[in-house]
Amino acid sequence: MIEISGSALLASLLAGAAPILLATLGETITERAGVINLSLDGTILLGAMTAFAVACSTGSLAAGYLAAGAVGAFLAGIVAATSLYWKVSQVAVGFVLTLMAKDLAYFLGNPYVRLHGPSSPSRAVPFLRDVPFFGTVLFDHPLPVYFSMVFIFLCWWYLYRTSWGLELRAVGENPRASHARGIDPKRLRMAYALAGGMVVGFSGAVFSLCVKPGWGRPQGAEGTGWIALALVIFGGWHPFRAALGAYLFAFLQIMGIHLQGWFPSVPAQVFQVAPFPLMIFTLLALNLGRKEPALSPPLKGKWAASFRRPFSVSMPSSLGRPLDLE
Amino acid sequence: MKNLARLGTDFAVTLVGAFGLATAVLLFAGAEPLSAFSALFRGSLGSLLRLGYVMNAWIPLTLCACGLIFTFRIGLWNIGVEGQVMMGAILATWALRCYGEGGSPVLTVAAAFAAGMAGGALWALLAGYLKTKGGVHEIFTGLGLNFVAQAIILWLVFGPWKRAGVASMSGTETFSRDLWLPAVTAMRLSPAGLALVAAALVLTAVLIRYSRAALRLKALGNNERAAPMFGLRPQAYMLLAMAVAGGFAGLAGTIQAAGVYHRLIPAISSNYGYLALLVVMLANYRVAAVPLVAFFFACLNVGSIQLPMVLELDSSLSGVIQGALVLSALAVHGWRSGITKPGRAP
Numbered sequence: 145m146i147e148i149s150g151s152a153l154l155a156s157l158l159a160g161a162a163p164i165l166l167a168t169l170g171e172t173i174t175e176r177a178g179v180i181n182l183s184l185d186g187t188i189l190l191g192a193m194t195a196f197a198v199a200c201s202t203g204s205l206a207a208g209y210l211a212a213g214a215v216g217a218f219l220a221g222i223v224a225a226t227s228l229y230w231k232v233s234q235v236a237v238g239f240v241l242t243l244m245a246k247d248l249a250y251f252l253g254n255p256y257v258r259l260h261g262p263s264s265p266s267r268a269v270p271f272l273r274d275v276p277f278f279g280t281v282l283f284d285h286p287l288p289v290y291f292s293m294v295f296i297f298l299c300w301w302y303l304y305r306t307s308w309g310l311e312l313r314a315v316g317e318n319p320r321a322s323h324a325r326g327i328d329p330k331r332l333r334m335a336y337a338l339a340g341g342m343v344v345g346f347s348g349a350v351f352s353l354c355v356k357p358g359w360g361r362p363q364g365a366e367g368t369g370w371i372a373l374a375l376v377i378f379g380g381w382h383p384f385r386a387a388l389g390a391y392l393f394a395f396l397q398i399m400g401i402h403l404q405g406w407f408p409s410v411p412a413q414v415f416q417v418a419p420f421p422l423m424i425f426t427l428l429a430l431n432l433g434r435k436e437p438a439l440s441p442p443l444k445g446k447w448a449a450s451f452r453r454p455f456s457v458s459m460p461s462s463l464g465r466p467l468d469l470e
Numbered sequence: 471m472k473n474l475a476r477l478g479t480d481f482a483v484t485l486v487g488a489f490g491l492a493t494a495v496l497l498f499a500g501a502e503p504l505s506a507f508s509a510l511f512r513g514s515l516g517s518l519l520r521l522g523y524v525m526n527a528w529i530p531l532t533l534c535a536c537g538l539i540f541t542f543r544i545g546l547w548n549i550g551v552e553g554q555v556m557m558g559a560i561l562a563t564w565a566l567r568c569y570g571e572g573g574s575p576v577l578t579v580a581a582a583f584a585a586g587m588a589g590g591a592l593w594a595l596l597a598g599y600l601k602t603k604g605g606v607h608e609i610f611t612g613l614g615l616n617f618v619a620q621a622i623i624l625w626l627v628f629g630p631w632k633r634a635g636v637a638s639m640s641g642t643e644t645f646s647r648d649l650w651l652p653a654v655t656a657m658r659l660s661p662a663g664l665a666l667v668a669a670a671l672v673l674t675a676v677l678i679r680y681s682r683a684a685l686r687l688k689a690l691g692n693n694e695r696a697a698p699m700f701g702l703r704p705q706a707y708m709l710l711a712m713a714v715a716g717g718f719a720g721l722a723g724t725i726q727a728a729g730v731y732h733r734l735i736p737a738i739s740s741n742y743g744y745l746a747l748l749v750v751m752l753a754n755y756r757v758a759a760v761p762l763v764a765f766f767f768a769c770l771n772v773g774s775i776q777l778p779m780v781l782e783l784d785s786s787l788s789g790v791i792q793g794a795l796v797l798s799a800l801a802v803h804g805w806r807s808g809i810t811k812p813g814r815a816p
Contacts, residue, residue, distance in 0.1 A: 182609075222797075230804035235547060235609075236751060237800055243744060244793025247786040252499055254784040361784075370613050411628045417621040420614035424606060431605035 170343030182238025185369025186245025191348025216345015522657025537718030550612025552743030558723025561589030590720020
């Protein structure tokens with residue numbers, strides 16, 4: 145009995161984390177190339193709305209996912225183009241876009257509120273789903289959830305095992321040096337901003353067509369983008385650690401729902417904000433952890449180094465800086 | 471003269487860009503742009519009462535924007551204004567709830583203003599300390615604290631401060647009539663609020679122009695690394711700017727609670743904090759343009775309330791237009807200058 149409920153819990157964890165995981169990975173790609181796309185929260189909502197509206201009116205789920213990806217790429221393109229070519233502040237444009245995309249989603253999504261629309265069905269993998277515990281946990285999900293899990297490894301492989309990934313990281317760390325090596329930082333940053341934005345838009349579609357089917361005001365995905373931005377930092381701009389963060393977050397969210405049952409007198413909205421103070425505490429712990437050598441006697445030995453490694457994050461050196469190649 | 475012409479062109483291009491975008495969005499949604507724009511106009515400036523509503527939105531917007539001028543000077547993204555407005559409203563409500571038989575209404579209201587400003591300033595300082603001592607970016611702390619403040623209001627409204635019998639989204643018990651700020655009935659507008667905004671604008675303009683501290687804010691915002699050479703501590707000035715911004719936001723929250731709603735409601739801040747950030751950006755971080763931009767934004771906000779009834783459009787159209795305005799202003803500005811001025815737009 146315990147084993148069955150445990151596997152069901154894990155399965156719902158993997159599925160529930162899919163959108164925020166994808167958003168975090170998408171932004172990790174963008175930031176690794178040196179661009180901050182602060183418009184995540186609005187992008188996810190506009191992507192969710194677009195996907196649902198397109199899927200409703202065309203009847204095609206694939207069209208919905210594609211449209212959401214296109215919207216995400218478009219918004220990221222605005223942030224990247226204005227900063228790379230006109231040197232407008234990325235934070236400013238991203239912040240305005242996040243508010244505007246949210247309002248645009250509510251405005252254009254008005255006719256689709258509380259409609260019943262299509263949603264991605266569960267596709268169990270033949271044979272593998274019959275494996276005792278792992279079958280339920282890993283192999284009985286809708287397609288986007290499989291994709292989110294595969295995408296973690298895909299990101300890691302691309303970033304650290306291909307020469308394109310090396311160029312991506314070089315452009316984020318030292319654009320001048322990579323320029324001298326014959327790489328065009330502007331073009332690469334633009335390309336990876338578009339790619340990352342596409343994944344973020346897609347993550348919105350995973351909300352409205354898979355995890356929380358439907359559209360409403362509020363949709364329920366509000367605030368996710370900001371959490372994903374914090375998770376990128378928590379993840380130290382590394383796909384594996386970002387994924388760990390996303391799954392931890394999803395786990396805490398599920399715990400929150402259970403906790404709500406224990407305190408029926410406290411309004412549900414109070415529990416819904418719990419991720420945000422947690423986000424602040426996590427970032428605080430991360431920063432204080434980084435300052436550790438100054439605050440406490442340095443830990444010695446191999447064991448200590450491996451203990452500290454998860455807390456020492458390194459930001460892409462030229463993240464968010466205006467590109468200056470002259 | 472040349473500058474003026476350039477400013478005029480920029481202004482026109484920005485307006486055309488923003489309203490062009492809004493028109494495209496309206497056409498896409500299958501609505502008639504002209505009737506939507508005229509509904510926005512009639513809904514905001516169509517009658518004296520409506521103008522009163524606009525002014526009631528203009529007051530908190532302008533107050534928050536005044537505070538943000540200081541934080542933008544030193545390059546801080548004080549996204550936490552929204553929560554600072556709420557914290558101000560919470561503490562002001564707490565002070566007003568202490569009023570009982572035989573108490574002095576004037577003293578109570580004065581205490582509420584002091585408490586409200588202190589509440590906003592403390593909430594801002596919390597974000598500031600997390601930045602200076604903890605190294606957490608103010609965007610994350612500010613945003614997180616906004617959600618926390620919202621949760622505190624909901625908890626209060628549904629818990630300790632709930633109305634006798636029913637707890638609902640309509641808020642706490644209405645304050646005693648003695649504690650309401652006096653208002654012009656035809657417009658439901660309190661002159662005290664207007665006077666406070668006028669004072670805030672003058673104070674901000676004078677401080678920015680003549681005070682040494684504001685000059686140092688700008689210097690630090692432009693080049694933080696040069697600070698030690700002048701014996702300046704950037705952290706102290708960051709906290710100072712945050713406290714001032716929080717104080718202004720708390721004042722806005724106090725007016726919302728004591729002068730507009732006469733109680734604490736969950737939507738007490740009405741998104742004015744986030745909107746004020748857009749106001750300051752569109753005003754190009756200058757005090758002089760703030761009241762005008764804030765007035766225009768307030769008109770859009772109030773005018774859009776009627777859209778669902780009149781045209782069956784969602785009221786978030788106002789947000790789309792406001793965002794489009796700031797976005798096209800940023801684009802025009804960036805295209806003009808071609809280079810970023812580091813401290814100006816952080």
